[in-house]
Amino acid sequence: MALYHKVKRELIADIQSGKFLLDKPLPNESDLAARFGISIGTLRRAVDELVSEHVLLRQQGRGTFVGQLDQERFMYQFFKLESEDGIREFPHSELIDFDTARANSEESASLGLRGNPKVFRIKNLLLLQGKPVVFDRITLSCALFPSLNQEQFVQRSGTIYDLFQREFGVTVVGADERTRAILADEEAASVLQIPIGSPVLRVTRIARTFNQQPAELRISIINSQAHELVSNTNPKS
Amino acid sequence: MALYHKVKRELIADIQSGKFLLDKPLPNESDLAARFGISIGTLRRAVDELVSEHVLLRQQGRGTFVGQLDQERFMYQFFKLESEDGIREFPHSELIDFDTARANSEESASLGLRGNPKVFRIKNLLLLQGKPVVFDRITLSCALFPSLNQEQFVQRSGTIYDLFQREFGVTVVGADERTRAILADEEAASVLQIPIGSPVLRVTRIARTFNQQPAELRISIINSQAHELVSNTNPKS
DNA sequence: AAGTGGTCTAGACCACTTG
């Protein structure tokens, strides 16, 4: 395996262990290279990849920082809803239900759990311009988020993933999503304030931390009447 | 602007002008660097980016090639339908209709055309395991694909984008997509052999060539009963 | 054996931010 790849893994381990503080820059590139006993070019290559994955953030003249799961990144990477006229807006969040239960088989499989361990089941609503648009059912392993409770969830100041990172050291770096069109059932229709049987998007997301470890299962029911899921496969050019 | 960025643009110009043959390797990296009067590291950086955008393809020991829009890349970048059990399959294609018309305003806006110039309107069906799954309505500017005709479209040997590249020098490098859930109208229901009013995905894609130039407008109606749209935002790690 | 891309080095100098 290439040297820069090993260095990259070591940097990830340092991030996970909390060795780098979230609001302070990492050591500068010369120091890091010296610490690893490699040339600066190789160090830069490892950091380059982590930056391209949004795990690190470089700012010329200031330093290199651990990537925060703040609003901006959430909108960029995980919340890709846009109104027809192309306007994107950070959603307002409303907790509907917070519960613990035993994982069913789908949840266990998605989260990579064995048996039927305890999980949190959270129902949450996202609103845009005051109107309900996304109904999320979130499943989290209690083992991964041991002290999580409803108050902490509701009182969080930033995004949900920011809470995961700051309070539990779980850094969500990406997700797999599967999308289909279905008809709204009674619960979804009621929450989204649309007629039963309306066409809605159903997005199943498995959010992952480093090494493809699953951290969250989220099933989103989206009213796409006034908003669309956007994606692009364009180079920056 | 950085030197490697200029070199990248020159390489793109060479690809567009047909200077590099599709099935032969580019000059090796030392030669290219010498030709541009730059160091090999800088040349590699320009090529690195084009490789990451799938415009070029490097093969150690063999050489660097222009990225072909073949089945493999089509499946990887543009056809992200997967059955529930995770199986992906290259679809069979069936032409439904091939026509020319004046662009409507949506088509003009999407394709960056002025006025209401002539366009091709193509209706096409994609089948998986013999069953209709995707109903595509494709709009192309006649100006960009001057000699295109129905026979050529039907007789093509590879993907549609491969035809664009080989016959018209139009290299599709990416696309913007917007997805929503709707109810199948009469035409879509008939083509997809599902009841009218079934929930389906509606994906509006604008495929682009270099410099974000739009090349194709495609509206896909997808029966997501047995297949899902997949996407992921994961690093390779 | 010859030719290709892949990795790594050890520097120089530039652009940007902060004190």
Add this chain to the structure above:
DNA sequence: AAGTGGTCTAGACCACTTT
């Protein structure tokens, strides 16, 4: 002015494919 990341160089050596 000092410190950071950003670009570029000129080479060495390795891994892989082809002849």
